Amino acid sequence: MKTIVIGTNHAGTTAVRTLRRLDPNMEITTYDSNDNISFLGCGIALWVKGEVKDPKGLFYASPEILKAENINVKMKHKWVGINANKKTISVENIDTGEVFEDGYDKLIVATGTWPITPPIPGIDLDGVQICKNYHHAQKIKKANEDKKIKKVAVIGAGYIGVELVDAFVHSGKEVTLVDFADRIMPLYYDSEFTSLVEAEMKKNKVNIKLNQKVLEFKGKDGKLTHVITDGGEIATDYVVFSVGVKPQTELLNGICDLDQRGAIKTNLFAQSSNKDIYAIGDCSSVYDASTKTSHQIALATTAVRTGIVAALNIVKGNTLKSPGFAGANGIEVFGWKLASVGTSEASAKLHDIDYECIMFTDSDRPEFMSTYKDVFIKIVWDKKTRRIIGAQVGGQNNHTEVMYMFALAIQKQLTIDELPLVDIFFLPHFNKPYNFITLPGLEVLGLNYFKK
Numbered sequence: 001m002k003t004i005v006i007g008t009n010h011a012g013t014t015a016v017r018t019l020r021r022l023d024p025n026m027e028i029t030t031y032d033s034n035d036n037i038s039f040l041g042c043g044i045a046l047w048v049k050g051e052v053k054d055p056k057g058l059f060y061a062s063p064e065i066l067k068a069e070n071i072n073v074k075m076k077h078k079w080v081g082i083n084a085n086k087k088t089i090s091v092e093n094i095d096t097g098e099v100f101e102d103g104y105d106k107l108i109v110a111t112g113t114w115p116i117t118p119p120i121p122g123i124d125l126d127g128v129q130i131c132k133n134y135h136h137a138q139k140i141k142k143a144n145e146d147k148k149i150k151k152v153a154v155i156g157a158g159y160i161g162v163e164l165v166d167a168f169v170h171s172g173k174e175v176t177l178v179d180f181a182d183r184i185m186p187l188y189y190d191s192e193f194t195s196l197v198e199a200e201m202k203k204n205k206v207n208i209k210l211n212q213k214v215l216e217f218k219g220k221d222g223k224l225t226h227v228i229t230d231g232g233e234i235a236t237d238y239v240v241f242s243v244g245v246k247p248q249t250e251l252l253n254g255i256c257d258l259d260q261r262g263a264i265k266t267n268l269f270a271q272s273s274n275k276d277i278y279a280i281g282d283c284s285s286v287y288d289a290s291t292k293t294s295h296q297i298a299l300a301t302t303a304v305r306t307g308i309v310a311a312l313n314i315v316k317g318n319t320l321k322s323p324g325f326a327g328a329n330g331i332e333v334f335g336w337k338l339a340s341v342g343t344s345e346a347s348a349k350l351h352d353i354d355y356e357c358i359m360f361t362d363s364d365r366p367e368f369m370s371t372y373k374d375v376f377i378k379i380v381w382d383k384k385t386r387r388i389i390g391a392q393v394g395g396q397n398n399h400t401e402v403m404y405m406f407a408l409a410i411q412k413q414l415t416i417d418e419l420p421l422v423d424i425f426f427l428p429h430f431n432k433p434y435n436f437i438t439l440p441g442l443e444v445l446g447l448n449y450f451k452k
């Protein structure tokens, strides 16, 4: 039995290591066009900020580690073609230009995504940078250390952009944030949460330009000088452009079913419409237990878990179904610690989901303790079934880990009525006897004993 895994980052690395542990005899080959594996993108902003001193710590595996596990790792090898009938792929050795064929019994596609770069005039100017891998991280770090670069613009107010804004502000740059949405991180958080961060950004003199579309990057002698939006002109020395990602799946057109965004459709075994091709990580479309639809959830956590699912089901013959995903995510910026999972109120509206929700604020610990802070929580549920479909939490103290429980609640279909019955411990050091999870559940049932 031979399995080829294309792409050896978070999804691919997990898949090959899981395959090896489940089947010591399997022939496993993995190809990646990059020259490194397992780089944690979340560390880019932390490295820029100075929190991470040595970027080597942002890698948790290497080609050498995989080779020691008897995995045939081919770096700087690009997948360039496939013959699904013959079960072969074509691969180009980037250093030599040689193209060769390799055959598989099972193929796992883990080619991830690449940042979207629309054909905006000037996007190729020196000083406009995308942010995806270690090579980009090195350039961004260098630009941050360059004293001549004073004004930085971040285009895209998703979590990657917002983390970089935080890092650049910390480094003393003058920062502008541009997005055509009307608030930051609109996909993950509702306005009750994003407004907390936006207010703090403003206090830190971030020039926030929402509802604005970038029309052009202007430069002098090939070097960026201005960002032109439909709202005006922004003088800038450096831009990080981060407006979204696209699955790298062009070679599978006509071979596997792809969704509208180009992500490879998979079943609960991570198998594509071609039974010998599995797809994992950012390049795949997965079952969302919150909305009961399938779509791409571009997170390292989903990548790792789909890698486990595919490897297990290749070795054990489609026996372990994924419980689905819910897109659990967290962020810490400008002193706010936020996490969310599943459907926000904004996305429930966008997708015409018949929902109800509660927004709840309380002290995180009893007021008799010497310190306590506000904690904000929002819970969204399906109006008809009362199934919890999303939750968001925020505070200046860290309560993000409660989202693990909400992820499980969504995967296991807990209802809002069952929420107050979840066996949550109480200790004044950490929380209140009727805490910020139990109380909103009780309030929905009309049983909040503390509401005046």
Ligand SMILES: Cc1cc2nc3c(=O)[nH]c(=O)nc-3n(C[C@H](O)[C@H](O)[C@H](O)COP(=O)(O)OP(=O)(O)OC[C@H]3O[C@@H](n4cnc5c(N)ncnc54)[C@H](O)[C@@H]3O)c2cc1C
Pocket (backbone or CB within 6 Å): 006, 007, 008, 009, 010, 011, 012, 031, 032, 033, 034, 040, 041, 042, 043, 044, 077, 078, 079, 080, 110, 111, 112, 113, 114, 131, 132, 133, 160, 248, 280, 281, 282, 283, 298, 299, 300, 301, 302, 303
């Ligand atoms: C700045 C940043 C911060 C992030 N922060 C977080 C976070 O805090 N938490 C979180 O969960 N997620 C985070 N993510 C998202 C996370 O990094 C991705 O979800 C994850 O990398 C997906 O892993 P993957 O293996 O599916 O795809 P990728 O990481 O995209 O890897 C795909 C691999 O396939 C290779 N490849 C592609 N095409 C070919 C080809 N034709 N031939 C050979 N090889 C090919 C690529 O070289 C690459 O190594 C962040 C991402 C970025 C960019």
